[in-house]
Amino acid sequence: MEVPILKLGAYLMASIQSALTDADLLHLRDALVDQVGRFRSRGVIVDVTALDVMDSFAARTLSDIAHMIRLRGADTVIVGIQPDVAMAMVQLGLRLEGVATALDLEEGLAFLARSTRERISGGA
Amino acid sequence: MEVPILKLGAYLMASIQSALTDADLLHLRDALVDQVGRFRSRGVIVDVTALDVMDSFAARTLSDIAHMIRLRGADTVIVGIQPDVAMAMVQLGLRLEGVATALDLEEGLAFLARSTRERISGGA
């Protein structure tokens, strides 16, 4: 199950459509880290609305993606973590520390607009 | 293998040409911290495109450079971390937290132009 990656202007958007195997998640990671340079993207949105469960491997991979993208000079925001998924994550002990999150796509886009403007104006 | 440091107007640019020993990295650090004052530079770009590997010593030294330069009143941006290098860094646990990064030289120059303008106009 490959995750489609869309180019939205200066951003990339990966929209997870269903449960993913560990191999799918690693594939997504490699594709995003590669494409953020190829398209000179300033930001990446990963939409996890459709994810059934965020277990430790998924959380680690999303956190790795955000940090790798950061080293490539762009920002990442994870959007759409559902209430049930958030509750199970925190009980498991998964906090995605240091990773930006937003309620949904709209908020995620607003976050990137601000953070990339910020970055441009020398903040961070 | 000494790293050449170019003066580009108000900026200094260190362009790493190949793998560096620990001693080379420390030499680069000392030279940048010295020259940023000597040339009254407002920003420093370290281009690591040619670096084969960023291990913990290189990451620590680049992070130290950015913080030392900051204490001297200028900004630093690391540019050109390649996809493979970024992936290995994050798996190692190296995140360059608090250090500005940009995709390449062009983005790095744009970053410095905006961050130094901000700094002059009293922001940050």
Added chain:
Amino acid sequence: MEPEIAVPITSDADILTARQLGRQVAARTGFGEGDQTVIAAAISEVARNIVRYATRGEILLRPINHGSRRGLLVVARDQGPGIPDLTLAMQDGYSTGNGFGVGLPGTRRLMDEFEIASEPGRGTTVTMRKWARS
């Protein structure tokens, strides 16, 4: 007695199958959506440990009753290398692989009952239960 479902675990994809089946059985057993997700997450963790550390094993799912309470029993077992020091393995942050090391202690937090037994060279069995809120 309720039928037991046995899910063989030998690959990445089986982790998904097991947690999706677990969710379905939990839903039929009367768990709400929140608890279904919690159960699926717990299954995901123990199933991955089987693939990663023991290569192969199985997950058993069985609805259970205690008086009028409904619950779900999940057993994850393998004949892999076993865990030499269970106290260490149950600590947050302890991993011999490249995980966060939250799998086992986190799974214990997710479930109502949690037991782990392991014999080096013979394998590992995790037995856990969750009770539906009435």
Added chain:
Amino acid sequence: MEPEIAVPITSDADILTARQLGRQVAARTGFGEGDQTVIAAAISEVARNIVRYATRGEILLRPINHGSRRGLLVVARDQGPGIPDLTLAMQDGYSTGNGFGVGLPGTRRLMDEFEIASEPGRGTTVTMRKWARS
């Protein structure tokens, strides 16, 4: 059996030599560029530990097979002071020098298999393997 390459490690510059040779051997063994970088980074970390904590030692590189899988064995060994508490040394952030303390735990995360043995006063041996994705 494939030939083994032994790289003596006594200085800064040997760290580069070892990781560059490691990358070449990995490329010849069939690893992709991403894994070559991962292997080079792992070698860089253990080679630096030799220089820093044991003054001298060596890195052995050997292509290996397991069934149809190709892999690379990397051994880093020295007769230095050894590590009194391996559990502590394997923790993220633990350093007796002025490193980040991520060298050993990070290297384990980079490789598929990782073992460390050490006897105080006798030296340290890190044995690690990475398998090529087929």
